[in-house]
Amino acid sequence: MRKTGLITTLILLCFVAVSQEKRVLSLQECIDIAVENNLTVQRSELNLQSAQVNLMQAQAQRYPTLNANGNFGYNWGRGIDPTTNQFIDQRINFNGVSASTSVPIINGLQVHNSIRQSKLNAEASEFDRQKAINDISLNTALNYVNVIFNKELLENARFQLESSQQQLERTTLLVESGALPLANKLQLESQVATNEVNLINAQNNLDLAVLTLKQGMLLTPGEEIDIVIPDVTVDQAEIGETSILELYNVALANQPEIKSAELRVESADVGLDVSKGAMYPTLSLGGSMSTNYSDAFQDVSVLSATPTGQLNPTALQLQDGTEVFEQEFDVQLASETVPLSTQYDNNLNTRLTLNLNVPIFNGFRTRSDIQRSKISLQQAEINRTEQENILYQTIETSYRNAVAAAKTYQASLKQVASLEETFRAVENQYNNGAANFVDYQLASNNLFQARTDLSRAKYDYIFRKKILEFYQGIPLTF
Known part of the structure; x- marks a missing residue:
C-alpha cells in the first residue's frame, strides 16, 4: 500500500510539473510585461490623460458659451402674472424658456496663455511617463541580469560538485587498492557534502532571483517563468575614451526627466503670464432670448x-x-x-450686450495669484536644477562604477587563470600523494570563489556599461 501511494504521488508530481509549463521570456519581453503591469507607469498614464483633458478644456475656452433654461410651475394665492406683471389672486400655471450666449473678445490673453500652459503640462506629463518606463526598464534589466548571474553561479557550483565527485571516485579506487589511506576518502566525502550544500544554496539564490524578477513584473502568483540566456560578450572597449562631461551632455539632451523639468519651468513662466492677464480689462459679447406663458392671460x-x-x-x-x-x-x-404659441410669440424678448469689465480692486486676489505664480516658477527652476544635478551625479557614479567594474573583471580573469593552474598542479600532487587534503581543499575552494567573483565582476561590468549606454539613448539589449 505504501509503495502504491508513493507511486501515485510521484505520478501526480510529474503531471503537475508537466502541466505547469514555464514561459521562457527574453529581456525585452520581461520589460514589456513589467511596463504593462507596473502601477507607477499606470499612474503616470492617468496623469497624462488628466493633462490632456485639461488641454481640451483650455482650448474650449476660445469658443462661445451657450446655455438654455426652462421652468414650469404653479402659483397659488396672491402673485404676479409673469406675462402682464400685474398682481393676481388665483392659481396660475406658468412656464418659460430662455437661452443665453457669451463670446470672449478681449481677456488679457488669459485663454491663449492657458492653452499654451496646458500644452506644456501635457508634454511634461508624457516625459514623466517615459521616465517611469525607463525606471522600471532599468530595474527589470537589473533583475534579469541577476538571474543570469545566479544561473552561472549554479553551473559553477554544479561543476565544482562534479569535480569533487570525480576526485572522490578516483580516491576511492586508490584507497581500495591500498595506495592511499582511508582518511583521504573521508575528507573528500566531506568536501562533496560541502559542495552539495553550495549547490543547494546556489539553486535557492537562483530561485530567489527569479522570484524577484517575477515580483518586479507583477506576474500572477504561481506562474512559472524562465529567461532566455543571451550570448553575452564582454566588450572591453575603453570606457575612458568618453569623458563624464560628454556623457552628461548627451544624457542631458535625451533623458525625459530633464525635458519634463524644462517644460515645467516654461509652463510656470506661462502661468505667470496667465495671472498677470487678470489685471487687464475684459470685453465680451453676450446675447439672450426669453419668453414665457401663463394660463391667467x-x-x-x-x-x-x-x-x-x-x-x-x-x-x-x-x-x-x-x-x-x-x-x-x-x-x-x-x-x-391665449394659446401657448401665441404667448411665446408675443412675449419673446431678445437682448444683445457688450460687456466691459475693468478690474479695480478685488481683495488683492490678482496680486496674490501673481505672487504664487512667481513662487511656482522659482520652484520649477529649482526642480530643474535638482534634476540636472541628480543626472550628473548618476552619470558620474555610473561612469566610476563601470571603470571600476572593468578593472575588477580584468583582475578576476587573471586570478581565475592563475588559480586554475594552481588547482591543476595541486590536484596532480594530491593524486600522487605529494600534497595533503588541506592543500587540495584550499586550492579547490579558492578556485570556486575566484570563479564566483569572476561571474559577479563579469555581469556587474556588463550591467554598468549598459547603464552608460542607456543614458546615451541606446536601448537595453544584450
Whole structure:
C-alpha cells in the first residue's frame, strides 16, 4: 500500500510539473510585461490623460458659451402674472424658456496663455511617463541580469560538485587498492557534502532571483517563468575614451526627466503670464432670448350687450348744453386662455450686450495669484536644477562604477587563470600523494570563489556599461 501511494504521488508530481509549463521570456519581453503591469507607469498614464483633458478644456475656452433654461410651475394665492406683471389672486400655471450666449473678445490673453500652459503640462506629463518606463526598464534589466548571474553561479557550483565527485571516485579506487589511506576518502566525502550544500544554496539564490524578477513584473502568483540566456560578450572597449562631461551632455539632451523639468519651468513662466492677464480689462459679447406663458392671460370677447332700464341723465353736457344720458347694459362676456404659441410669440424678448469689465480692486486676489505664480516658477527652476544635478551625479557614479567594474573583471580573469593552474598542479600532487587534503581543499575552494567573483565582476561590468549606454539613448539589449 505504501509503495502504491508513493507511486501515485510521484505520478501526480510529474503531471503537475508537466502541466505547469514555464514561459521562457527574453529581456525585452520581461520589460514589456513589467511596463504593462507596473502601477507607477499606470499612474503616470492617468496623469497624462488628466493633462490632456485639461488641454481640451483650455482650448474650449476660445469658443462661445451657450446655455438654455426652462421652468414650469404653479402659483397659488396672491402673485404676479409673469406675462402682464400685474398682481393676481388665483392659481396660475406658468412656464418659460430662455437661452443665453457669451463670446470672449478681449481677456488679457488669459485663454491663449492657458492653452499654451496646458500644452506644456501635457508634454511634461508624457516625459514623466517615459521616465517611469525607463525606471522600471532599468530595474527589470537589473533583475534579469541577476538571474543570469545566479544561473552561472549554479553551473559553477554544479561543476565544482562534479569535480569533487570525480576526485572522490578516483580516491576511492586508490584507497581500495591500498595506495592511499582511508582518511583521504573521508575528507573528500566531506568536501562533496560541502559542495552539495553550495549547490543547494546556489539553486535557492537562483530561485530567489527569479522570484524577484517575477515580483518586479507583477506576474500572477504561481506562474512559472524562465529567461532566455543571451550570448553575452564582454566588450572591453575603453570606457575612458568618453569623458563624464560628454556623457552628461548627451544624457542631458535625451533623458525625459530633464525635458519634463524644462517644460515645467516654461509652463510656470506661462502661468505667470496667465495671472498677470487678470489685471487687464475684459470685453465680451453676450446675447439672450426669453419668453414665457401663463394660463391667467385671457383673451376676452363680448358675446352680447342688452340694454336694461331707462336712460338716466348724467352730470355731463355737450358744448351746446345738451344733456348726456347713460344706459345700463347686460353684457355677456367670453374668455379663453391665449394659446401657448401665441404667448411665446408675443412675449419673446431678445437682448444683445457688450460687456466691459475693468478690474479695480478685488481683495488683492490678482496680486496674490501673481505672487504664487512667481513662487511656482522659482520652484520649477529649482526642480530643474535638482534634476540636472541628480543626472550628473548618476552619470558620474555610473561612469566610476563601470571603470571600476572593468578593472575588477580584468583582475578576476587573471586570478581565475592563475588559480586554475594552481588547482591543476595541486590536484596532480594530491593524486600522487605529494600534497595533503588541506592543500587540495584550499586550492579547490579558492578556485570556486575566484570563479564566483569572476561571474559577479563579469555581469556587474556588463550591467554598468549598459547603464552608460542607456543614458546615451541606446536601448537595453544584450
